[in-house]
Amino acid sequence: MLQECIDIKNHPVKELQVSVQNYLNTIQNLPKGTIFNPSHCDKKLSGFIGIKRKTKSKNTRDLIEEFQESFLNLNQGDRNRFILIFNQTNDVRTQFANPNTAIRLPNYPNGLKKSSKALFLNLYEKILNKYGIKDHYKKVYKEKRDSWCPFCGMEKFISFNRFKQDYDHLLYKAVYPVASINMYNLVPMGIKCNRIHKKTKDLLMDDKGNYRSAVNPYFDIIQPRFDLKGSNMSSDPLKRIWKVNITPNSTEVKTWDNVFDITARCKEDFLEKIDKSKHETECDKLINAFRIDKANRVLFEKESGIYVKWNLKRLEAEIKLKRMSFNTNYYHEYNFIKYAVFDFLLTDECLNYRKAILKMII
Numbered sequence: 255m256l257q258e259c260i261d262i263k264n265h266p267v268k269e270l271q272v273s274v275q276n277y278l279n280t281i282q283n284l285p286k287g288t289i290f291n292p293s294h295c296d297k298k299l300s301g302f303i304g305i306k307r308k309t310k311s312k313n314t315r316d317l318i319e320e321f322q323e324s325f326l327n328l329n330q331g332d333r334n335r336f337i338l339i340f341n342q343t344n345d346v347r348t349q350f351a352n353p354n355t356a357i358r359l360p361n362y363p364n365g366l367k368k369s370s371k372a373l374f375l376n377l378y379e380k381i382l383n384k385y386g387i388k389d390h391y392k393k394v395y396k397e398k399r400d401s402w403c404p405f406c407g408m409e410k411f412i413s414f415n416r417f418k419q420d421y422d423h424l425l426y427k428a429v430y431p432v433a434s435i436n437m438y439n440l441v442p443m444g445i446k447c448n449r450i451h452k453k454t455k456d457l458l459m460d461d462k463g464n465y466r467s468a469v470n471p472y473f474d475i476i477q478p479r480f481d482l483k484g485s486n487m488s489s490d491p492l493k494r495i496w497k498v499n500i501t502p503n504s505t506e507v508k509t510w511d512n513v514f515d516i517t518a519r520c521k522e523d524f525l526e527k528i529d530k531s532k533h534e535t536e537c538d539k540l541i542n543a544f545r546i547d548k549a550n551r552v553l554f555e556k557e558s559g560i561y562v563k564w565n566l567k568r569l570e571a572e573i574k575l576k577r578m579s580f581n582t583n584y585y586h587e588y589n590f591i592k593y594a595v596f597d598f599l600l601t602d603e604c605l606n607y608r609k610a611i612l613k614m615i616i
């Protein structure tokens with residue numbers, strides 16, 4: 255969301271979606287009771303779905319037969335409605351623009367909920383890899399201009415040589431199963447974002463059941479800015495009070511913060527977590543490195559005879575310079591929160607803290 259997701263044009267992994275769409279169109283008006291025949295699918299898909307199993311664990315062939323049977327048991331109106339749900343949900347861009355029109359599994363036609371979910375999840379888990387999702391990741395990894403997770407800017411992607419990055423279903427697959435093989439609904443995401451933070455959260459509905467807007471990174475990005483106004487910067491890390499503010503105050507930004515726990519991660523992992531060996535947080539490490547660097551500068555100036563006594567003004571100019579350095583690649587390596595820390599150091603609330611830094615430098 256902080257970076258646009260790379261769309262690999264004409265990649266074969268996108269063919270599965272088209273094949274399934276064609277299959278649904280083929281069976282839409284078939285007489286009730288028509289048994290599934292591989293010729294209902296195109297050659298590529300029918301080559302992957304396997305042969306009928308007699309065991310308890312079902313393969314794609316078993317699941318597509320069950321799906322077709324329940325689909326053809328529907329009356330024509332419900333059949334048409336399901337195809338409409340399929341088409342509408344898979345128009346992912348429009349779906350994100352109109353969150354109140356999204357149709358979730360409980361509203362699928364009765365008689366098709368179980369079999370459609372089972373089939374689409376199976377297509378995602380067992381068939382999509384046959385269409386080359388690993389190769390898709392290889393291309394995304396190579397084309398991406400950096401390795402930072404585009405959802406948080408706090409973790410990195412892993413090389414395709416070791417691992418295929420998690421592909422997250424923006425519209426969660428158990429709730430919107432018909433969109434589970436759509437590559438505009440599948441995005442490579444950092445492991446922490448996918449497995450710890452987003453998990454099963456619904457981008458288009460909050461946990462109280464209210465519709466909300468979100469951005470789909472294939473089509474749109476957000477550009478949030480961070481500040482720490484209202485925080486209390488005590489020299490004792492345990493006494494500090496952090497307030498992380500994110501602007502603009504739009505629904506899309508709020509959704510992002512809620513889904514990926516951004517505020518909490520900034521606070522817990524960067525501002526508050528204390529490294530016991532040094533009794534300092536990541537934030538302190540950063541400020542201390544700055545302070546040591548400036549103290550060395552003062553020492554150098556004194557030794558080379560060019561020293562002019564440092565005052566608060568000079569320190570503030572150095573803090574501004576440091577702050578600027580985080581403005582490039584703002585969404586990498588926690589830079590947005592590092593920027594906010596140095597920005598906050600310049601506020602009136604931090605005057606005493608600045609004075610204390612100056613004392614340590616000169």
Ligand SMILES: [Zn+2]
Pocket residue numbers: 403404405406407408409443444445446447448
């Ligand atoms: Zn992430």
